[in-house]
Amino acid sequence: MNEKIGIGLLGLGTVGTGVAQIISSPEGRHPLVSKIQLKRVAVKDLSKARAISIPPQLITQDPLEVVEDPSVELVVEVMGGIEPAKSLILKAIKSGKSVVTANKAVIARHGEEIASAANEAGVYVLIEAAVGGGIPIIEPLKQSLGGNKIKKVTGIINGTTNYILTRMSKENADYSVVLKEAQELGYAEADPMADVEGLDAADKISILSGLAFGGTINRSSVPTKGISTLQNRDVEYANKLGYEVKLLAIAERTEKAKDSDPSLSLAVRVEPTLLPREHPLSGVNGVNNAIVIEGDPIGEVMFYGPGAGAGPTASAVVADILNIAGIKIMGTSDTDLDPLLSAFSWRKCHVAETRETLQKNYIRLIAKDSPGVIGQIGKIFGKNTVSIESIVQFDASDSGAEIVVITHEVNKGCISDALSEIKNLNEVKKLASHISCL
Amino acid sequence: MNEKIGIGLLGLGTVGTGVAQIISSPEGRHPLVSKIQLKRVAVKDLSKARAISIPPQLITQDPLEVVEDPSVELVVEVMGGIEPAKSLILKAIKSGKSVVTANKAVIARHGEEIASAANEAGVYVLIEAAVGGGIPIIEPLKQSLGGNKIKKVTGIINGTTNYILTRMSKENADYSVVLKEAQELGYAEADPMADVEGLDAADKISILSGLAFGGTINRSSVPTKGISTLQNRDVEYANKLGYEVKLLAIAERTEKAKDSDPSLSLAVRVEPTLLPREHPLSGVNGVNNAIVIEGDPIGEVMFYGPGAGAGPTASAVVADILNIAGIKIMGTSDTDLDPLLSAFSWRKCHVAETRETLQKNYIRLIAKDSPGVIGQIGKIFGKNTVSIESIVQFDASDSGAEIVVITHEVNKGCISDALSEIKNLNEVKKLASHISCL
Numbered sequence: 001m002n003e004k005i006g007i008g009l010l011g012l013g014t015v016g017t018g019v020a021q022i023i024s025s026p027e028g029r030h031p032l033v034s035k036i037q038l039k040r041v042a043v044k045d046l047s048k049a050r051a052i053s054i055p056p057q058l059i060t061q062d063p064l065e066v067v068e069d070p071s072v073e074l075v076v077e078v079m080g081g082i083e084p085a086k087s088l089i090l091k092a093i094k095s096g097k098s099v100v101t102a103n104k105a106v107i108a109r110h111g112e113e114i115a116s117a118a119n120e121a122g123v124y125v126l127i128e129a130a131v132g133g134g135i136p137i138i139e140p141l142k143q144s145l146g147g148n149k150i151k152k153v154t155g156i157i158n159g160t161t162n163y164i165l166t167r168m169s170k171e172n173a174d175y176s177v178v179l180k181e182a183q184e185l186g187y188a189e190a191d192p193m194a195d196v197e198g199l200d201a202a203d204k205i206s207i208l209s210g211l212a213f214g215g216t217i218n219r220s221s222v223p224t225k226g227i228s229t230l231q232n233r234d235v236e237y238a239n240k241l242g243y244e245v246k247l248l249a250i251a252e253r254t255e256k257a258k259d260s261d262p263s264l265s266l267a268v269r270v271e272p273t274l275l276p277r278e279h280p281l282s283g284v285n286g287v288n289n290a291i292v293i294e295g296d297p298i299g300e301v302m303f304y305g306p307g308a309g310a311g312p313t314a315s316a317v318v319a320d321i322l323n324i325a326g327i328k329i330m331g332t333s334d335t336d337l338d339p340l341l342s343a344f345s346w347r348k349c350h351v352a353e354t355r356e357t358l359q360k361n362y363i364r365l366i367a368k369d370s371p372g373v374i375g376q377i378g379k380i381f382g383k384n385t386v387s388i389e390s391i392v393q394f395d396a397s398d399s400g401a402e403i404v405v406i407t408h409e410v411n412k413g414c415i416s417d418a419l420s421e422i423k424n425l426n427e428v429k430k431l432a433s434h435i436s437c438l
Numbered sequence: 439m440n441e442k443i444g445i446g447l448l449g450l451g452t453v454g455t456g457v458a459q460i461i462s463s464p465e466g467r468h469p470l471v472s473k474i475q476l477k478r479v480a481v482k483d484l485s486k487a488r489a490i491s492i493p494p495q496l497i498t499q500d501p502l503e504v505v506e507d508p509s510v511e512l513v514v515e516v517m518g519g520i521e522p523a524k525s526l527i528l529k530a531i532k533s534g535k536s537v538v539t540a541n542k543a544v545i546a547r548h549g550e551e552i553a554s555a556a557n558e559a560g561v562y563v564l565i566e567a568a569v570g571g572g573i574p575i576i577e578p579l580k581q582s583l584g585g586n587k588i589k590k591v592t593g594i595i596n597g598t599t600n601y602i603l604t605r606m607s608k609e610n611a612d613y614s615v616v617l618k619e620a621q622e623l624g625y626a627e628a629d630p631m632a633d634v635e636g637l638d639a640a641d642k643i644s645i646l647s648g649l650a651f652g653g654t655i656n657r658s659s660v661p662t663k664g665i666s667t668l669q670n671r672d673v674e675y676a677n678k679l680g681y682e683v684k685l686l687a688i689a690e691r692t693e694k695a696k697d698s699d700p701s702l703s704l705a706v707r708v709e710p711t712l713l714p715r716e717h718p719l720s721g722v723n724g725v726n727n728a729i730v731i732e733g734d735p736i737g738e739v740m741f742y743g744p745g746a747g748a749g750p751t752a753s754a755v756v757a758d759i760l761n762i763a764g765i766k767i768m769g770t771s772d773t774d775l776d777p778l779l780s781a782f783s784w785r786k787c788h789v790a791e792t793r794e795t796l797q798k799n800y801i802r803l804i805a806k807d808s809p810g811v812i813g814q815i816g817k818i819f820g821k822n823t824v825s826i827e828s829i830v831q832f833d834a835s836d837s838g839a840e841i842v843v844i845t846h847e848v849n850k851g852c853i854s855d856a857l858s859e860i861k862n863l864n865e866v867k868k869l870a871s872h873i874s875c876l
Contacts, residue, residue, distance in 0.1 A: 018735060022585045030584035030652070031784045032777050128582065134736040136574075136582030143764075144566065144574030146468035147460045147756030214468070280742060283721050297456060297749025298572040304718060304740040311735025318585030326581075326778040330765075339470050340764040346469045 005325045006039035008072030008097075010063050010088055011079030012050065015102055015129070016041070018314025019076060019321075020052050032322050035329065040066040042079075067092045074324055076317060077101040078129075086110055093117045093125065100320040102129035102313055108203035108219045111210060115343035122336075124327075125343050126320035131204040132157060132289045134312025135305040136319065141211045141293070143340045148295030150212040152252035154438075157204045159287035159307040160188045160195035161227050161247040165272075166285040169239060174232050187287060197226035198247060198270040205249035209268055212251065212293065215349035217268060223354055225271040234364060234433045237394060237404050243274040243362075243437065244282040254352045263348030267357040274362050274406075274437040354412055360389075360437035361407045361415050365422065366430040369401040373427040377403065380425075384418035386410045400429055406437060443763045444477035446510030446535075448501050448526055449517030450488065453540055453567070454479070456752025457514060457759075458490050470760050473767065478504040480517075505530045512762055514755060515539040516567075524548055531555045531563065538758040540567035540751055546641035546657045549648060553781035560774075562765075563781055564758035569642040570595060570727045572750025573743040574757065579649045579731070581778045586733030588650040590690035592876075595642045597725035597745040598626045598633035599665050599685040603710075604723040606673050607682060613668055625725060635664035636685060636708040643687035647706055650689065650731065653787035655706060661792055663709040672802060672871045675832060675842050681712040681800075681875065682720040692790045701786030705795040712800050712844075712875040792850055798827075798875035799845040799853050803860065804868040807839040811865040815841065818863075822856035824848045838867050844875060 007023065009016050020041070026034035041054055042063035060066065067075055067088055075092035077099060079085050086106045092099050094117065101107065107114065107127050118125045128138045132155075141150075156162050160182065167178045179196065182188035194200045202224040210216040227247055235245050251268045275282040280302050284290040289307025294300050306312040323341060367373045374391055381388055387408040394402040407415065423431050445461065447454050458479070464472035479492055480501035498504065505513055505526055513530035515537060517523055524544045530537050532555065539545065545552065545565050556563045566576045570593075579588075594600050598620065605616045617634065620626035632638045640662040648654040665685055673683050689706040713720040718740050722728040727745025732738050744750040761779060805811045812829055819826055825846040832840040845853065861869050 022735065028587040030778070033585060135739055136578040139582050140574040140578065143761060144577050144757040145753065146760045147471060147753050149466040280721070283718070295753070297460065298753040299744045299747070299750055301573055301741070301743030304742065306737045306739070309737070312737055315583065315585050315733070315736040319582040322584045322778060323581060326776045327768075330774050330776050336768050338764045338768050340468070340760060 004035055004037040005328055006071040006073045007036055007321065008039055008066040008069055008075045009041040010066055010075065010077045010085070012041055012043045012054070013078065014310035015078045015313045015317065017051050018310040019078065019317050020054060022314055022318050024052065030322060032325055033318070036321060036325050039071040040069045042066045063088050064091070067095065067097070073097060073328070074321060075099050076321065077103055078317065082106055082109070089114060089125070090117055093121050093123055096121055096123060098124040098324045100126050100317055100324070102317055104130040104200070104203040104207060108206040111207065112216050112345070115345070118343055119337070124324055124337065124341055126323060126341070127207065128320045129313045129316035131207055132291060132303065133159070133305070133307040133309060134315045135289060135291070135303050135307065136316070137208070137291050137303050138211065139319065140303065141208065145293060145295055145298065146340065148298050150293060150295045152294040153205070153208050153212045153250065153291065154281065155205065155208065155249045155289070155291040156246050156281055156284050157249050157289050157291065157307065158195055158201040158247060159289060160192065162284065162289070163187045163287045164196070165227060165235070165245055165247060168232060168235050169244060172232065172236055175227065175230055196228045198224040201247060201249040201270045205251055205268060205270060208291070209251035209266060209349070210345070213253070213264055213266060213349050214346040215264060216345055217266060217349050217351050221351040223269045223271070227272050230272050231433060234362070234435060237364065238274050238362065241390070241392065241404070241406065242277055244277065245272055245435070246275055246281060246284070247271070248273040248281070248438070254357055263350050265352045266349050268351050271436055274435055276438065279438060357412055358409045359412050359415070360409045362433070362435040362437050363405040363407070363419070363431070364433040365403045365405070365428055366400050366432050367403050368427045368429065370427055373401070374403065376425055376427060377405065377422055380421045381405070381407070381418050384414045384421070386414050386418050402432070442473055442475040443766055444509040444511045445474055445759065446477055446504035446507055446513045447479040448504055448513065448515045450479055450481045450492070451516065452748035453516045453751045453755065455489050456748040457516065457755050458492060460752055460756050462490065468760060470763055471756070474759055474763055477509045478507045480504045501526050502529070505533065505535070511535060511766070512759060513537050514759065515541055516755065520544055520547070527552060527563070528555055531559050531561055534559055534561060536562040536762045538564050538755055538762070540755055542568040542638070542641045542645060546644045549645065550654050550783070553783070556781055557775070562762055562775065562779055564761060564779070565645065566758045567751045567754035569645055570729060570741065571597070571743070571745040571747060572753045573727060573729070573741050573745065574754070575646070575729050575741050576649065577757065578741065579646065583731060583733055583736065584778060586736050588731060588733045590732040591643070591646050591650045591688065591729065592719065593643065593646065593687045593727070593729040594684050594719055594722050595687050595727050595729065595745065596633055596639040596685060597727060598630065600722065600727070601625045601725045602634070603665060603673070603683055603685060606670060607677060610670065610674055612670050613665065634666045636662040639685060639687040639708045643689055643706060643708060646729070647689035647704060647787070648783070651691070651702055651704060651787050652784040653702060654783055655704060655787050655789050659789040661707045661709070665710050668710050669871060672800070672873060675802065676712050676800065679828070679830065679842070679844065680715055682715065683710055683873070684713055684719060684722070685709070686711040686719070686876070692795055701788050703790045704787050705790050709874055712873055714876065717876060795850055796847045797850050797853070798847045800871070800873040800875050801843040801845070801857070801869070802871040803841045803843070803866055804838045804870050805841050806865045806867065808865055811839070812841065814863055814865060815843065815860055818859045819843070819845070819856050822852045822859070824852050824856050
């Protein structure tokens with residue numbers, strides 16, 4: 001096959017530019033890169049100065065022209081946002097064109113609709129860049145780990161929050177101070193909501209969960225807690241007790257399936273979490289991402305690298321382009337889809353009730369500095385079958401004593417019952433913090 | 439396609455058994471697992487008790503029967519050793535059957551011959567299990583990172599030596615003591631040569647280098663140094679200076695290509711190396727493996743996990759089986775090979791002269807405890823354009839003072855010239871150690 005494979009690019013921001021740069025400089029890369037060619041590019045603003053020179057006749061402001069161009073065999077969507085991205089993806093699929101997208105928001109919310117349209121049309125929708133930036137994680141989950149029963153996916157999958165948490169930990173700095181600096185440095189958006197409230201991580205863990213367990217979950221049922229209310233003091237105490245605090249996104253099988261629901265029961269959540277220093281994710285700092293996959297028989301593997309940025313994300317987009325180009329070069333136009341690459345669910349999954357799941361806990365209480373208080377707290381935990389790993393009283397001040405409790409892994413319902421009782425103790429002024437632990 | 443894809447297994451040791459166990463229990467794994475079926479199995483000893491029950495009519499002592507069985511479409515070689523493994527692989531290829539192998543020794547030595555036979559026959563030879571046990575590393579290098587210009591591959595790719603080094607570091611224990619315990623625990627072979635002398639790691643870095651840089655290197659030209667002469671004292675001093683000692687396997691582009699050789703110049707080596715604690719590989723402990731890939735534009739990604747063991751290795755073998763099964767299911771029998779999965783070189787590479795390469799160094803000298811000695815040493819390094827990061831004198835004993843020098847990155851030739859001069863100094867009794875640093 002000597003003809004090149006025509007690519008249409010929707011969006012020429014930092015990622016789109018990165019993709020165009022790779023395609024236009026194939027030397028030293030996999031020779032398949034030289035078999036792909038940019039045929040049409042949609043931009044928002046024709047007059048904007050670009051870091052790459054694209055022949056002007058390829059550029060249009062109308063994304064439909066890209067999707068409908070007959071020389072475009074493969075549509076690359078890197079414009080972001082839900083609409084018009086979603087409609088353009090579906091339009092491309094219906095025209096029989098495979099799609100590569102970095103759009104986690106669209107895939108997390110409309111993945112099922114898109115996958116079913118793609119399977120009907122006999123095309124691929126590949127999404128390596130949607131999670132973990134440049135880190136190969138989607139393809140390993142779809143292909144390399146297929147022989148495993150996956151038990152758990154644990155990820156640091158938002159670079160902005162990991163940057164903030166790393167600085168809070170290393171410099172003993174306040175959240176609001178670090179956030180402001182992160183915004184100045186370009187590591188956080190002017191409106192940081194989607195990152196700091198965990199919404200971006202929830203999009204991504206929904207996608208990873210669907211691939212790891214073979215069935216989509218409802219994005220809106222993922223319990224999500226961000227880092228905006230995390231107190232510097234808790235990061236400090238966690239460090240003293242041998243832990244790091246990270247915003248973790250987790251999806252794992254739960255033991256108990258509800259009788260009424262025969263589908264696979266998954267505990268899925270995004271929340272700040274204490275990690276013991278021995279955990280491979282505890283050393284993941286700055287804007288890096290990492291994802292740990294636990295499966296049978298593989299055990300535990302980790303994928304680590306830059307979770308965002310033009311270069312890494314472009315690398316992931318090109319990986320997907322090459323995968324589709326490789327299949328096109330095989331000359332398989334009249335064949336079935338490769339079941340490892342095609343997007344399909346092979347079982348039903350649901351997000352488990354929170355009260356059912358087991359969790360280790362970090363709890364900080366403000367109490368009166370009186371001798372009996374630790375005994376009383378311990379007694380209530382015991383009564384609620386909450387087993388305790390450690391209770392430490394940190395320096396008492398005018399406002400009272402600070403008591404930090406780390407529990408063993410216990411039922412979330414039990415811990416919640418115990419805390420309700422403890423809050424009512426006369427000696428306890430306040431439940432200051434309650435954070436999950438691994 | 440309803441018919442199952444027939445697998446022939448050469449070897450039923452721990453890995454072969456692990457593969458058979460996955461195939462015989464598809465529930466909860468990728469649905470493609472249920473499309474593959476064990477058709478024939480070659481074992482060394484028919485009478486041996488097995489952890490898995492295989493229908494006796496499938497078992498044979500003659501591996502040729504497996505390769506030649508018409509119901510076997512895909513041959514899985516997990517017997518190990520050079521022969522008869524190599525001949526059986528070539529025989530399978532010539533019969534038009536794709537091969538999955540975990541045999542790093544065969545691929546490192548005869549990869550080019552095998553790849554060219556496979557391409558001629560239009561079949562795949564996949565080798566995910568040959569490096570890094572269960573860690574997906576071969577497929578990411580072949581597929582997910584194809585858009586990158588790879589600059590450097592750095593790996594901890596031998597679990598036995600990493601286990602020994604981890605214990606030497608944590609317990610301040612002697613090499614010979616730890617080796618003996620590792621042998622008792624089954625982490626080291628009775629004959630540990632291939633592991634502790636770095637030969638296994640050299641096989642693996644040769645394979646990784648070929649994939650990362652697109653051209654095979656001569657396995658026998660990889661400078662290889664093991665850990666058997668590593669002194670506990672150097673591990674201790676390295677730790678004190680903020681480093682860990684790991685057996686690293688490295689392949690990287692060098693700046694300067696020799697005029698006489700237009701092929702890509704690579705610095706490749708296996709040797710004990712000091713890693714600063716901030717380096718992501720420094721926390722890789724025990725029998726775990728990890729590989730860091732540096733590329734443009736991705737930056738640095740790391741793949742981490744269990745580097746050996748029946749389960750992880752079987753997971754990697756099954757990943758390859760599924761890849762080939764996925765392509766077979768597409769119905770591509772009359773098409774070309776997928777250029778991302780097929781084994782081919784796309785440029786020439788050679789291993790650079792050692793003197794040309796740059797290296798940071800750890801040097802331990804035994805010197806007379808006299809005031810001028812550090813000055814004299816510093817002067818000789820300076821004269822040879824060796825720039826020094828630190829010189830530390832550790833506790834002097836009866837036998838003299840111990841001086842540890844860490845250099846900046848310098849030409850290997852210069853450091854070697856400087857050390858020759860230093861060894862001739864009256865005040866220097868001995869060059870006790872010279873170890874590379876990252």
